[in-house]
Structure formats: structure tokens, C-alpha cells
Amino acid sequence: MSKFKVVLVLAAMLLFASTVWGYLQSFPSTLLGALFFLHSFCLILLAYLYSMERNDYTGMEELQQELAVLRSQSETEKTTLERAVEASEKELANSREELQHLRDMLSQREQRVDELTDQVTNAKAKIDEMQTDINDFLPPVDEDPVLTDIIKLARESAEELDACARKSGVNIRISAAQESLYVKVQPVRIRIMFRNIIDNSIKYMNRSGSLVITISAIEDDIFIVLKDTGEGLAEDETKHIFELNFQGSNRISGNGLGLTQAKAIVDYYGGTIYGKSSPGKGMGIYIQLPMTKTGEKAAEASGETSGEASAPASEEVSE
Numbered sequence: 320m321s322k323f324k325v326v327l328v329l330a331a332m333l334l335f336a337s338t339v340w341g342y343l344q345s346f347p348s349t350l351l352g353a354l355f356f357l358h359s360f361c362l363i364l365l366a367y368l369y370s371m372e373r374n375d376y377t378g379m380e381e382l383q384q385e386l387a388v389l390r391s392q393s394e395t396e397k398t399t400l401e402r403a404v405e406a407s408e409k410e411l412a413n414s415r416e417e418l419q420h421l422r423d424m425l426s427q428r429e430q431r432v433d434e435l436t437d438q439v440t441n442a443k444a445k446i447d448e449m450q451t452d453i454n455d456f457l458p459p460v461d462e463d464p465v466l467t468d469i470i471k472l473a474r475e476s477a478e479e480l481d482a483c484a485r486k487s488g489v490n491i492r493i494s495a496a497q498e499s500l501y502v503k504v505q506p507v508r509i510r511i512m513f514r515n516i517i518d519n520s521i522k523y524m525n526r527s528g529s530l531v532i533t534i535s536a537i538e539d540d541i542f543i544v545l546k547d548t549g550e551g552l553a554e555d556e557t558k559h560i561f562e563l564n565f566q567g568s569n570r571i572s573g574n575g576l577g578l579t580q581a582k583a584i585v586d587y588y589g590g591t592i593y594g595k596s597s598p599g600k601g602m603g604i605y606i607q608l609p610m611t612k613t614g615e616k617a618a619e620a621s622g623e624t625s626g627e628a629s630a631p632a633s634e635e636v637s638e
Contacts, residue, residue: 327365334358335396342403345411355400362389456563456576456583460505467506468499469541469608470534476513477532480521488527489547491517495534500541502610504588512584515577516545516604523602524549536610543606551596560594578604 338354366386470493477484477491484491502509513532520530528548535542552560561582581604585592590608 321368324365324368327361327368331358331361331365334361338396338400342400342407345407348404348408351400351404355397358396359393362393365389456580457587458508458511458580458584460507462505462507464503464505466501467504467509469502469504469509469543470495470497470499472506472509473513473532473534473543476510477517479514480517483518484521484530487521487524489521489524490529491532492529493532493534497536500534500536500610502541502588502608504608508584508587512581515581519577520545520547520549520602520604526550528601539610541608541610543608545604545606546601547603548601551598551600551602553598554596557594557596557602561592 334354335358338351338358341351341354366389369385473493477493481491517530517532524530524547526549530545530547533542533544533546561578563576563579582592585606585608588608590606592604592606594602594604596602
């Protein structure tokens with residue numbers, strides 16, 4: 320084989336390898352076509368040179384067979400390359416569609432983020448407005464906070480409503496593990512808080528029953544539970560009972576200020592209050608208030624003995 324033929328063979332192999340590599344590297348289809356054309360040209364030229372040297376072959380039949388093989392290889396390679404280009408074009412189209420889909424999703428999420436940001440801003444504004452309006456519901460007082468026995472306040476509040484409770488057939492009972500528990504508050508406001516909740520329970524029970532007021536202390540917090548045996552409310556109504564002018568399915572006459580004012584008082588002292596109820600199982604009001612001193616220290620400050628401060632207490636106000 321002459322040097323020129325060797326060069327043609329090497330060129331054809333190199334062009335074919337470049338074509339395949341270009342397909343794998345996603346070269347433009349125009350460049351891939353040019354490489355394939357040069358590869359085919361080298362093969363055809365090589366075939367032509369062989370045809371020109373008939374004396375070097377044993378016969379025309381052998382030359383035709385070799386040319387047919389070369390043509391077959393060329394057609395096979397062309398078909399393979401065309402399929403590869405077609406697959407590459409489809410993959411590129413799918414990638415473009417996926418990219419557009421991702422862009423649309425990003426745009427929708429950005430819009431959703433903007434909506435949520437506006438909602439959060441509005442919610443913060445409402446919370447700030449509610450915090451500003453808390454003082455509107457606080458009973459006015461002209462006294463400074465003092466250490467006050469909250470159990471005593473609960474008893475006094477229940478006694479004030481004793482006649483109303485007896486008339487409605489409601490039995491009020493106060494249960495506490497200690498004789499006294501002290502918090503630093505304005506007594507008038509805490510008494511109003513108890514009165515509002517007790518009065519609300521008597522009105523909405525609408526039947527004979529009981530109201531149990533449980534008072535306990537855990538570490539630096541006082542927990543108060545006022546649980547009645549009334550008709551109760553559904554959960555979706557219970558979460559609105561502290562809202563001003565709320566009227567549930569068991570509505571009665573009134574402006575709905577009582578529980579709203581009670582919540583404002585609890586919030587003012589840094590506590591929490593919530594309701595828990597279900598139809599036919601009564602209503603429970605749960606309150607947490609922070610203490611400035613433990614019951615024992617407060618009792619010592621007021622001149623009581625530790626034994627008196629820790630004695631269990633349970634008082635029934637109405638029978």
C-alpha cells in the first residue's frame with residue numbers, strides 16, 4: 320500500500336473518530352455533517368485509487384466486493400450518525416421544555432413568596448394593633464401591683480356570684496393543693512378576671528351543674544383551670560370565645576366583653592389563656608400566670624408559717 324493510501328486510511332479513521340466524539344460532545348449538526356462528509360470523501364477517494372490500480376488486484380470482482388463493503392460501511396455509519404443527530408435534537412428539545420417548565424415553576428414560587436410576605440406583613444400589623452388595643456379592655460385601677468393571694472381572690476369572686484350560681488343550680492368548688500399562692504398583681508383586675516369567667520360559665524351552662532376551679536403552682540408559674548359541666552361548644556367555635564362580640568351556637572344576650580376582658584388581663588401580666596371544649600362535655604378555661612415569688616416565700620413575707628402555706632385546701636362555695 321502506498322503512503323498516500325495509508326494517509327487516506329488514517330484520515331478516514333481520524334475523521335470518523337472525530338465525528339463520533341463530536342456527537343458525544345453535542346457538536347452542532349452542521350459540523351458533524353462536514354466531518355462525516357470528509358470521512359466519506361476519504362473512503363471514496365481510497366476506493367477510487369484502488370480502482371485505478373486494477374493490476375494490483377487479482378480481478379475486478381474482488382475490487383467490486385471491496386468497494387461494496389466500503390459503501391456498506393459508509394451507509395451504516397451515515398445511518399448511525401443520523402440517528403445520533405436525531406436523538407441529540409430530541410434531547411435538546413426536551414431539555415428546553417424542562418428548562419421552560421422550571422422557569423414557570425420559579426415564577427409561580429416567587430409570586431407565592433410575595434403573597435406569603437404580604438400575608439405575614441398584614442398579620443404582624445394586626446398583632447401590633449391587637450397589642451395596642453389590649454389596654455382598651457383592661458379595667459382601670461389606681462393601685463400598684465402588690466403580692467396577692469390568688470386563691471383568696473378566687474374564693475371571694477366565687478362568693479360574690481354565689482347567689483346567682485345557687486339560683487341557676489350551679490355548684491362552684493375551689494380546689495387547691497395549698498392554702499395560699501401569691502402573685503404580684505393588682506387585686507381588682509384579677510378579681511374581675513375570675514368574676515367574668517365564673518359569670519360566663521353560669522350563664523352558658525343553662526342547666527344545673529358544677530364549676531370546679533383548680534389552682535396549682537409549678538415552679539414559677541401558677542396554673543388555673545375553670546371547668547364546668549355545661550353543654551360546651553364545638554372546637555371551631557371554642558377558638559373564638561375570647562374575641563369581642565363573639566356569639567357561639569349557644570348564644571345568649573350580652574356584648575361578649577367578659578372573656579375578652581379576662582384575656583386582656585392575663586396578657587397584661589404576661590400569662591396565657593385558652594379554652595378547650597366539645598359538645599356535651601362542658602367548657603374548660605386554662606390560665607397560666609407567672610409568679611414573682613413562691614407561695615412559701617410570700618407566706619413568710621405576710622407573716623404566715625410554712626405549714627399553713629402548704630396545707631391542702633378545697634372549698635365548696637355553692638351547694
